[in-house]
Amino acid sequence: MVSRCDGVEQGPPIEVFALNRKCTEDSCPNKVNLGVGAYRDEAGKPWVLPVVRKVEKQMAADDTLLHEYLPVLGLEQFSNASVSMLLGQDNPAISEGRAFGVQTLSGTGALRVGAEFLNKHLGYTTFYYSNPTWENHHLVFVNSGFTTPCQYRYWDDKTRSINIEGLLEDLRNAPENAVIILHACAHNPTGIDPTQEQWQKIADIMEERKLFPFFDSAYQGFASGDLDKDAWAVRYFVKRGFELVCAQSYAKNFGLYNERVGNLALVLSNSKPVAAVKSQVTWIVRGMYSNPPAHGARVVATVLNSPQLFDEWKDHIMAMSSRIFEMREALRAELIKLNTPGNWDHIVKQIGMFSYTGLTPRQVEHLIQEHHIYLLRSGRINICGLNTSNVVYVAKAINDAITKFPQE
Amino acid sequence: MAAAFKKLSVHVLKHNNVEALIGTAVRANSTWWSNVEMGPPDVILGITEAYRKDTSPKKVNLGVGAYRDDEGKPYILPSVRKAEDIIHKKALNHEYAPIGGEAAYCDAVAKLAFGEDSPVFKNKSNCTVQTLSGTGALRLGLEFITKHYAKTKEIWMPAPTWGNHPQICNTLNLPHKKYRYFDPKTNGFDLQGALEDISKIPEGSIILLHACAHNPTGVDPKQNEWMQLSQVIKDRKLFPFFDMAYQGFATGDVDNDAFAIRHFVKDGHQVMLAQSFAKNMGLYGERAGALTFLCGDSDSAAKVMSQVKIMIRTMYSNPPLHGARLVLEILANPELKKQCFAHADIESFIWKELAVNPYFIPTFDSSSGTVPDFDPDLTLGSELSLFSIPVQVLEINSDMRNINVTKVLADVKHMADRIISMRKGLRSGIEGAGNPHQWQHITDQIGMFCFTGLKPDQVEKLTKDFHIYLTKDGRISVAGISSKNVDYVAEAIHKVTS
Numbered sequence: 065m066v067s068r069c070d071g072v073e074q075g076p077p078i079e080v081f082a083l084n085r086k087c088t089e090d091s092c093p094n095k096v097n098l099g100v101g102a103y104r105d106e107a108g109k110p111w112v113l114p115v116v117r118k119v120e121k122q123m124a125a126d127d128t129l130l131h132e133y134l135p136v137l138g139l140e141q142f143s144n145a146s147v148s149m150l151l152g153q154d155n156p157a158i159s160e161g162r163a164f165g166v167q168t169l170s171g172t173g174a175l176r177v178g179a180e181f182l183n184k185h186l187g188y189t190t191f192y193y194s195n196p197t198w199e200n201h202h203l204v205f206v207n208s209g210f211t212t213p214c215q216y217r218y219w220d221d222k223t224r225s226i227n228i229e230g231l232l233e234d235l236r237n238a239p240e241n242a243v244i245i246l247h248a249c250a251h252n253p254t255g256i257d258p259t260q261e262q263w264q265k266i267a268d269i270m271e272e273r274k275l276f277p278f279f280d281s282a283y284q285g286f287a288s289g290d291l292d293k294d295a296w297a298v299r300y301f302v303k304r305g306f307e308l309v310c311a312q313s314y315a316k317n318f319g320l321y322n323e324r325v326g327n328l329a330l331v332l333s334n335s336k337p338v339a340a341v342k343s344q345v346t347w348i349v350r351g352m353y354s355n356p357p358a359h360g361a362r363v364v365a366t367v368l369n370s371p372q373l374f375d376e377w378k379d380h381i382m383a384m385s386s387r388i389f390e391m392r393e394a395l396r397a398e399l400i401k402l403n404t405p406g407n408w409d410h411i412v413k414q415i416g417m418f419s420y421t422g423l424t425p426r427q428v429e430h431l432i433q434e435h436h437i438y439l440l441r442s443g444r445i446n447i448c449g450l451n452t453s454n455v456v457y458v459a460k461a462i463n464d465a466i467t468k469f470p471q472e
Numbered sequence: 473m474a475a476a477f478k479k480l481s482v483h484v485l486k487h488n489n490v491e492a493l494i495g496t497a498v499r500a501n502s503t504w505w506s507n508v509e510m511g512p513p514d515v516i517l518g519i520t521e522a523y524r525k526d527t528s529p530k531k532v533n534l535g536v537g538a539y540r541d542d543e544g545k546p547y548i549l550p551s552v553r554k555a556e557d558i559i560h561k562k563a564l565n566h567e568y569a570p571i572g573g574e575a576a577y578c579d580a581v582a583k584l585a586f587g588e589d590s591p592v593f594k595n596k597s598n599c600t601v602q603t604l605s606g607t608g609a610l611r612l613g614l615e616f617i618t619k620h621y622a623k624t625k626e627i628w629m630p631a632p633t634w635g636n637h638p639q640i641c642n643t644l645n646l647p648h649k650k651y652r653y654f655d656p657k658t659n660g661f662d663l664q665g666a667l668e669d670i671s672k673i674p675e676g677s678i679i680l681l682h683a684c685a686h687n688p689t690g691v692d693p694k695q696n697e698w699m700q701l702s703q704v705i706k707d708r709k710l711f712p713f714f715d716m717a718y719q720g721f722a723t724g725d726v727d728n729d730a731f732a733i734r735h736f737v738k739d740g741h742q743v744m745l746a747q748s749f750a751k752n753m754g755l756y757g758e759r760a761g762a763l764t765f766l767c768g769d770s771d772s773a774a775k776v777m778s779q780v781k782i783m784i785r786t787m788y789s790n791p792p793l794h795g796a797r798l799v800l801e802i803l804a805n806p807e808l809k810k811q812c813f814a815h816a817d818i819e820s821f822i823w824k825e826l827a828v829n830p831y832f833i834p835t836f837d838s839s840s841g842t843v844p845d846f847d848p849d850l851t852l853g854s855e856l857s858l859f860s861i862p863v864q865v866l867e868i869n870s871d872m873r874n875i876n877v878t879k880v881l882a883d884v885k886h887m888a889d890r891i892i893s894m895r896k897g898l899r900s901g902i903e904g905a906g907n908p909h910q911w912q913h914i915t916d917q918i919g920m921f922c923f924t925g926l927k928p929d930q931v932e933k934l935t936k937d938f939h940i941y942l943t944k945d946g947r948i949s950v951a952g953i954s955s956k957n958v959d960y961v962a963e964a965i966h967k968v969t970s
Binding site: 071072073074075076077078081100102110112116117120121124130131132133134169170172173176200203204206207315319320321322323324339340343344347348350351352353354355356357358359360 | 509510512538546548552556557560563565566567568569570571604605607608611620622636639640642643750754755756757758759772774775776778779781782783785786787788789790791792793794795
C-alpha cells in the first residue's frame with residue numbers, strides 16, 4: 065500500500081537509549097548498566113527521594129489541588145525559587161529585577177526555549193560546544209535555527225584533564241555574539257570541571273570577545289553535595305557583569321526525571337527589557353506546547369519554599385553525591401589492586417554522575433560483548449551504576465579489556 | 473550609527489513611553505537585549521485580566537476556555553480523582569519515560585480515537601507518540617511536515633480557527649491559508665463554500681480539520697456533510713490533519729465525537745491526528761496528549777517513529793508522565809473508563825408502563841441487559857443499575873409506579889450535558905424576551921464555544937454596560953454560563969441586539 069511516508073528515511077538510533085534497550089534485553093545475571101544518566105541506589109535501583117514521596121503524598125491528600133493550566137511561563141513560585149537557588153537569594157541581580165526564570169520541560173526544554181529566543185530575537189546564529197559534550201546539545205541548537213556549530217577544545221585524552229590552552233585559544237577565535245555552551249558543574253560526559261582560576265580566564269576572554277554565556281546546569285547540588293559550590297561559575301559570571309542564560313534541570317537532583325521539571329534563568333544587565341523578553345518567550349512557548357506540566361514543578365516549588373523540606377532535600381543530595389564519590393574511590397582502588405595498566409586518578413578527580421574513563425571503542429565493545437557491562441562508545445560510564453556488589457566485577461572486566469586490547 | 477539610532481527611535485516610538493525613550497537611548501550600547509520588541513499581548517489573557525479587575529458583582533467571564541461547573545468552579549472528574557488515588561498507591565518511580573511516551577498509553581489513546589477494532593491497528597501501521605497536550609501534538613506534526621513531507625507544504629485551515637493554529641505555522645515558516653467554514657449569515661456550517669474552496673486547494677497540500685466541537689465557532693459538519701468533505705479531500709489528494717481536543721466533551725459520547733476521523737479512515741485516508749486530554753478529562757495543566765501518523769504499513773510507521781523521536785529529543789527529550797499515567801489508568805481500568813466515558817442515553821424510565829405492559833418499548837436507547845425487578849423501597853436519590861449503567865432516582869410519583877431516573881452521568885457526559893443545557897437556557901432566555909433575531913445556532917452549535925453572531929460594537933456594549941467578558945469576534949465560552957447567571961446573560965444579549 066502506497067504511503068505518504070514512503071520517502072521518510074530511517075533515523076539513526078540515539079546511542080544511549082539503544083544501549084539501554086540492549087541492556088534491558090540482556091538476560092545475563094551479572095550485567096551492569098553504566099549507560100543512561102540516572103541515579104541508582106546501593107541496590108542498583110531507582111531512588112525516589114523521600115522528600116518527594118512526602119510532598120506527593122501531601123498533594124494526593126489535598127482535595128483543593130486542581131489541574132488548571134499553569135501560566136505560559138510556568139509556576140511563579142517555582143521559577144522564583146529556582147533563580148534564587150541558582151544565583152543565591154541575596155544576589156543583587158534578583159533584587160534589581162533583572163534576573164528571572166521561566167519554567168521549562170527540564171533541562172532540554174530550557175536549552176531549546178533559550179536557544180530559540182537567542183536565535184529568533186537576538187539574531188544569534190553561531191554556537192560553541194565543548195569537545196566532547198552532551199550529545200543532544202548540537203541538535204537542540206541547530207533545530208532552534210543556529211546555522212554555525214563550532215567546537216571548543218576541552219577534554220585532553222593524554223592528560224585526562226582540560227586542555228585549557230586549546231579552550232582559550234578557540235574562544236579567542238570565536239566571532240562576536242557567538243553563544244558559548246558552558247557546563248555549570250559536573251561536565252557531561254567527562255566529569256572534569258574548570259578550576260576557579262580557569263573560569264576566570266574563560267570569563268576574561270568571553271568579555272573581551274563579547275561572547276554570550278549559555279550555562280547548562282543539570283547537577284546543582286548533585287555534584288559536590290553543596291548547592292552554592294556547584295553554582296560558583298554561574299554566580300561568578302553574573303558578578304563579572306555578564307548577561308547570560310542558564311538551563312536548570314531538576315531531573316537528577318530531585319530524581320524527577322519523568323516529570324520534566326526545569327527552569328530557564330535569564331540575567332540581564334538591567335530590568336527594562338525584562339517585560340519585552342518575557343512577552344517574546346511567551347510566544348515561543350505558546351507555539352511549542354502552550355504551558356508547562358504542573359505536577360513536578362509543584363513538588364519542587366513546595367520543597368524549595370519550605371525551610372524544613374529544603375533541609376531534608378539537602379540531606380538527600382548530600383547522600384547521593386557521597387555515594388557517587390565513594391564508588392569513584394572504590395573503582396580506582398580496585399583497578400590499582402589489580403595492577404591495571406594506566407593512571408586512574410582521573411576517576412576521583414572527576415565529579416558528578418559521569419566519568420570519562422579513557423577506554424577505547426574496542427575496549428568498550430569487549431566490555432559489552434564479553435562482560436555484559438554497558439557503557440557508551442566514548443568510554444563514558446555512569447558511576448551511579450556501580451555499587452559494592454558489582455564494583456569488583458567491573459574493575460576486573462576493565463582490567464581484562466585493557467589487557468586484551470591495549471591502546472595503540 | 474545613524475541607522476542604529478533610527479531603528480532605536482522606531483522601536484521607542486512604538487511604545488509611547490518617555491521614560492523608556494530616555495532609558496533606551498542611554499542603554500543602547502550596553503545591553504544585548506535592547507532590540508527586543510514587545511510581543512503582542514495575548515487577547516484571551518487580556519480579557520481575563522480585565523474581568524479580574526472588574527468590581528461589579530454581576531460580572532461574567534465568558535472568555536475562559538476551561539470547563540466550569542454550575543458554581544463557576546473548576547471540575548475534577550470523579551474518575552480522575554479515583555485514578556489519582558490508585559496511581560498514588562502504586563508508588564511508582566520517576567524514571568525517564570521512553571521518548572515517545574509509554575507504549576501502553578500510546579496504544580490506549582489511539583484505540584480511543586480510532587476505535588478498538590480499527591483496521592489501522594491490525595497491521596501496526598500507526599505511529600503514535602505522547603505529546604505535550606494538543607499544542608505539542610500540533611507543533612510536532614507540523615514540524616515533522618516541514619522536515620519530511622514530500623508534497624505541497626501548505627496548511628489549509630477552516631475560517632475561523634483556533635488562534636494558535638496559524639501562530640504555530642508562522643513559527644515554522646509554514647505558509648497557511650483558509651477555506652470557508654463558518655457562514656455568518658446562518659451562524660452555521662458553509663458546506664458549499666467549504667466544498668468549493670477545498671476543491672481548489674493545490675493537490676498534496678495539508679488540510680487541517682477540527683474533529684468535533686469546532687473552536688471557536690462550535691459549528692460542526694453533520695455526518696453526511698463529513699462524508700462529502702471526505703470525498704472532495706480524497707479527490708484533491710489532500711493530507712488530512714485532524715485536531716481532536718474535545719472527544720467525548722462535545723456530545724458526551726466518545727464514539728459519536730470520533731465519527732469524522734473514523735469515517736475518513738474507512739474512506740481510505742491516512743490521516744494525522746492531534747489528541748488532547750485537557751478538556752475531556754480536565755487534565756489541563758498536566759499536558760497529556762498524543763500525535764498519530766497513519767503510515768499504511770509497519771515499516772513506514774517504524775521509520776516515521778525514528779524521525780519523530782529525534783524531533784522530540786531536541787525539544788524536551790521525553791514527555792511528562794503524571795498526566796499520561798492518569799489517562800492510562802482510566803482507559804485501561806474498565807470501571808474507571810465506564811465512569812469517565814460510558815455512553816447511554818437514558819433520559820427517563822417509565823416504570824409504570826413496564827409493570828402493566830411487558831412489551832412496552834422504553835424511551836431510551838439501550839444496548840443490552842435486563843430490566844431490574846420493581847423495587848417498592850425505592851426513594852429519591854436511590855441508586856440502581858439499569859443495563860449496567862448506574863442511575864439515580866429523580867422523581868417518584870404518588871402511586872410509586874411512575875419513576876423518572878437520571879443517569880449518574882459518565883463524567884464527560886455530565887460536562888457535555890451541562891453545556892447543552894446552558895445552551896438551551898441561553899437561547900430560550902433570549903427568545904423569551906421577544907428578541908427579533910435568530911438564535912437557533914446557540915443550540916445547533918456544539919462544544920465549549922459558541923459564535924453568537926454579535927458584532928464588535930455589541931460585544932463592547934456587553935462588556936461596558938453589563939460586565940460580561942468575551943472576545944471581539946462574539947465567541948462565548950458556554951462553560952462560563954451557569955444556572956445563576958444564564959438569565960442575566962440572556963437579558964443582556966437581548967438588550968444589546970434589540
